[in-house]
Amino acid sequence: MTSPDRTVTARPTILICDDHPVVRCGIRTLLAEERYDVVGEAADLAGTVEQVDRHRPTVLLLDLSFLGTISLGILPTVRAVSPGTRVLMLTMHNDLDSARQSLAAGAHGFLPKDAAAEELVAAVDALAAGGRYLDPALGAALLDRPDDPDGALSRREREVLGLIADGLTHHQIADELGLSVRTIEAQRASIKVKLGVSRRAELISYARRLRLTTTGGER
Structure with a gap:
């Protein structure tokens, strides 16, 4: 007897990098309820690069500021070790300059940490599908200029x-x-x-x- 064909679709993988354990826990809990596999976490920039190299995640959720250090400098290294990883910047600095700097540095999305849970899911969905995502309020601000x-x-x-x-x-x-x-x-x-x-x-x-x-x- 020939068994029926079954197509197994790999779940998109997520790496969460933030220096606040509570933030990482909240994001992990939220995304675990969706169709994502959270494969790792990191609390500093060195750990982020190591985890990206180890897991090659579909999407990297990266805090813009680690203990006062802007994290954009590691994006070239992230691209080098895992070219297919899409990067979503999460930040408390919800301003046009931060968004533009992030996009110019190679990030694929930009979202404030006070965004609604469904907006975070929408942003991860967009990046996992190969797209980009920008906080709608910032997009509106750009159009107003x-x-x-x-x-x-x-x-x-x-x-x-x-x-x-x-x-x-x-x-x-x-x-x-x-x-x-x-x-x-x-x-x-x-x-x-x-x-x-x-x-x-x-x-x-x-x-x-x-x-x-x-x-x-x-x-």
């Missing part, structure tokens, strides 16, 4: 955003800028994270506010 005074978008990202607003496809934008389609897709993903938007209509609206479209005059 149409002049982009702090340069949320790089020059290349502004070019890509303008071409998206002009209706070009990823392939057409790649041809226009002499880049690969994969690079354009990555640029678009980065733009959506930095602006805190998810829909094409929102990207177009932001491009028009910044006058990045052909009719807007900047390009």
Whole structure:
């Protein structure tokens, strides 16, 4: 007799790195109730790198500040030892500068520690699926600053955003800028994270506010 085929799907793995035991315990309890395997914890930066190397987690939940030390400096090492790990920064510093610094350093998501439990789950879901996540309040704050005074978008990202607003496809934008389609897709993903938007209509609206479209005059 032939047994029926069964597909076994591995549960996404989570590593929690925070210097407060109560915070780690709370997150572990919450995510254990979801479809995640919490494979480890770390209370300092050295332990974080060691645990990442050992477990190669799907998602790393990383406190932005360990005993007063900003943790962004370990992100290159995390990428080197586990390129597939997605990093969600958790922080009490819920401000635009901290968010931008985290994203620029290579984090894939940014969330304040006082976020609701369901928002943390949504953020982990997004990163586990290969996406990104930015606290909605910060996304709204970015949209409220149409002049982009702090340069949320790089020059290349502004070019890509303008071409998206002009209706070009990823392939057409790649041809226009002499880049690969994969690079354009990555640029678009980065733009959506930095602006805190998810829909094409929102990207177009932001491009028009910044006058990045052909009719807007900047390009």
